[in-house]
Every structure is written in C-alpha cells, then in structure tokens.
Amino acid sequence: MSIAEATREAVRERPFLLEALRAGVVNYRATAGRLDLEASEEAVAAALRRFAADLPTRDPTARDARVTVERGVGVDPDGGDGEAHLTVGDHGVVPGAGSKTALAATGDVDGRALAAVLGRLDAAGIDVDAAGTAGDRLVVVVSGRDGGRALRVVEAALDSVPA
Numbered sequence: 001m002s003i004a005e006a007t008r009e010a011v012r013e014r015p016f017l018l019e020a021l022r023a024g025v026v027n028y029r030a031t032a033g034r035l036d037l038e039a040s041e042e043a044v045a046a047a048l049r050r051f052a053a054d055l056p057t058r059d060p061t062a063r064d065a066r067v068t069v070e071r072g073v074g075v076d077p078d079g080g081d082g083e084a085h086l087t088v089g090d091h092g093v094v095p096g097a098g099s100k101t102a103l104a105a106t107g108d109v110d111g112r113a114l115a116a117v118l119g120r121l122d123a124a125g126i127d128v129d130a131a132g133t134a135g136d137r138l139v140v141v142v143s144g145r146d147g148g149r150a151l152r153v154v155e156a157a158l159d160s161v162p163a
Helices: 003-012 015-023 028-035 041-054 111-123 144-158
Strands: 065-076 086-088 091-094 100-107 128-134 137-143
Touching: 003 015, 003 028, 003 041, 015 041, 028 041, 065 137, 065 144, 086 128, 100 144, 111 128, 111 137, 111 144, 137 144
Parallel strands: none
Antiparallel strands: 065 091, 065 100, 086 091, 100 137, 128 137
C-alpha cells in the first residue's frame, strides 16, 4: 500500500480528522506524527495536504424541517405495540412511558442531518438515549431535563447540515 493510500485509510478511520481536513484546520506535520504510519512525517504530511486538496467542500445548508417536542416518552424493551415513534430491534420509543423527551424533525431530513444533530448534541454535552431517521422523519430522545436545550441544538444543527 502506498503512503498516500495508507494516509487516506488512516484518516477515514478517524471521521473527526476527515472533517477537520475539509475545514482546513489541520496542522499536517503534527497530524502526520499522530497517525503512526510506517513512513516519514514529511511524506505523511505531504499525503495529508494532497488528500485535503482533493476533498470536496461540504458547505452547510439549512434543512426545511419542523421540530416538535414530546415529553414523557420512554424506551420500552417490548417495542410499544405499534405506538412507538422509533423502533430498533425489540426496543421502541413510546409516548407516556417515561420521563424522557423526544425531539422529532419532519421534512428534509436524512442520515447526514442525523449525523449533524448527533454531533451537535454530543458537543453540547447532551446524552442521546435513542436516535434514528427514516423517510422524512428524524427522532432523537434525551433526558427530560435536557429537552429545552436539546431543542435549540437540534434546530441549529438542522440550519447548517454539511451538504
């Protein structure tokens, strides 16, 4: 495997680094030293520069989605008998079954929007108990006390989803 291929593979194993390369905020030499590849730092830094130059830009775009909040949901291990907002395996996010808050975005949502929402919630220190997207609906579940703050974070995330 060439140095360039090894470098690209190492970056793809670290999604945060891929986004930093796209944003142009990487110190190539320092990053080359941290990737621990069997090549000189200079060669890896050069490969990083070339890789960054080849990456397409992902300018953020606003998504047309309406976010609603539902308090008092829970994660039911029995799936919720068809009432669930979101089901994964046997577990369902069920209304009236707990003290958590569900935020549901309906409209122009997809996996990239979910990734943006989850990244922003993580950066805000808000733990997510359940999340998913299908069709034109995205759902995240947080603790009840984080609901208001999470709403602001979700709306902001949907206003700037990387394209």
